[in-house]
Amino acid sequence: MIERNRFLDVLSHAVLILGVLVVAFPVYVTFVASTHTMEEVVKAPMSLWPGSHLVENYKAALLGDRIGMGSTAAVGPMMLVSLVCALIISLGKIAISLLSAFAIVYFRFPFRMAVFWGIFITLMLPVEVRIGPTYKVVSDLGLLNSYAGLTVPLIASATATFLFRQFFLTVPDELVEAARMDGAGPMRFFKDVLVPLSSTSMAALFVIQFIYGWNQYLWPLLVTTEENMYPVVIGIKRMISGGDAQTEWHIVMATAMLAMVPPAAVVMLMQKWFVKGLVDTEK
């Protein structure tokens, strides 16, 4: 709908600018706070202009060379843990759901629909619901404080399986038949035809699942007890000391900024693919 109307132009811009401010202002305040010393941050009102301690605050956060009442662990290694977890979760989800969607769509095996609905029903059982039993399983397997424990329970994904199933259903049957004529077996067809065709969907899914994996909080809180296995989201929480103790807000804010960078980078770098994967129907 295209309408030329001065009032509507102004109104829609006003709404958009307001929306941007609501989202961007807190991020800006976080950034500003991360460039001041602790004293300047806790002073009311806090200055809204960037201070002069940017480099030293970020260095202190990344390397952990600071003293404070909360956790003083270095953020650098935590970010690495977060990165590894987010990558394992997103790539693992893509691999597993591609294969399970392939099985459900292209193979006629007994109880196929039952399997499909079984996968579908797990949508109702996210980690938060089954957290007790899942913890028991992971701890019995001795996976506490390990990458496997952090990621494997989060990998199975009904949403992604469903997404790929819907995509595979739109692939014309003749393509399968042409591949059979060419002598391609099922796995060959999967590798040579289906995977390349799904690449944009895979990219879109990767972006969503990377952010999902990066932002995990509750599950890592349960399965990690050692500092060297904490993801950065938990690191932030542990820096905020409770009670009357003084929290080093400038370091917390610097860590928060650092924690925002990788997901933002993934979104920005993969934006083109992401949009294509969600809207593109060309086959």
Added chain:
Amino acid sequence: MASITLSHILKTYGAGAKANTVIHDLNASIADGEFVVIVGPSGCGKSTLLRMVAGLEDISGGTISIGERVVNELEPAERDIAMVFQNYALYPHMSVFDNMAYGLKIAKRPPEEIKARVDKAAGILELSHLLQRKPRELSGGQRQRVAMGRAIVRQPQVFLFDEPLSNLDAKLRAQTRLEIQKLHRELGITSLFVTHDQVEAMTLAQRMIVMNGGHMEQFGTPEEVYNRPASTFVASFIGSPPMNLLRHAPGTPEGRILGIRPEHLDITPSGSWTLSVDTVELLGAERLVHARLGEETLTLRLDESLPAPQPGTTFCATPRADRVHWFDAHTQKRIA
């Protein structure tokens, strides 16, 4: 190259009381190098038959042989055939070259041989300058040629065409029809071609199979099918406008149907048939006169230069005696 033998072919879907038979006891043998068109209305089983030959549908009964081999249990890739699909079924993410080479790559042919064979096929089909393009960058006619190229590079014993021209516009269709004929002359590969378009069937076929409701109504050359239709179905399906089928024309015995093509009726000053004119259509070189004979309607095809009867008037017409066909009203079959 090879012959194809279809013996007692049966295709049923479902089982027991709910079984639905779509092809009934079909027998045909197609000679080596022959171009056979399977034609019929939609739902007559022609595509199913082709897909059974291709190995994409199970064969419920009977045997299909290609050359000396019974292929019932063989995978499509083992049957030494190639198929051109209606929507071409090109791999969208592969270049034209890769599309054509894919089958050979899977068969683990050496790269030099693959390149030579693809280049040769591309040369025949005038695709050489398009080899690096993706299918979405090609026009409909070019995609169609790539689909044929993919079939040619495999150097199969049999070509199968599943309505490959129906997605092309009329002009391109006529042109591609000629190209397919030329290709068949050059390569001489046994071909089965499915279509619902009688013009394609008549022009392409060396022999044609006319199917209706899962039965083979007639198997013969286009001339035979046109001049000696085996049943009222074939008579009305082949030819446009279709043959007039009359039960009550003067001189038709009880239990018989008289068939006469529109072009085989002449207007005469006096004649056995008195027709009243409903409408007249001018098609350019000829005129179609829709008229009534008693309760039945019929069509005449007249040369444009002849005076046209006016709607609402009556005139006399005489069928050419040697062009009259007789059918049994009960079995609908031709009576010699």
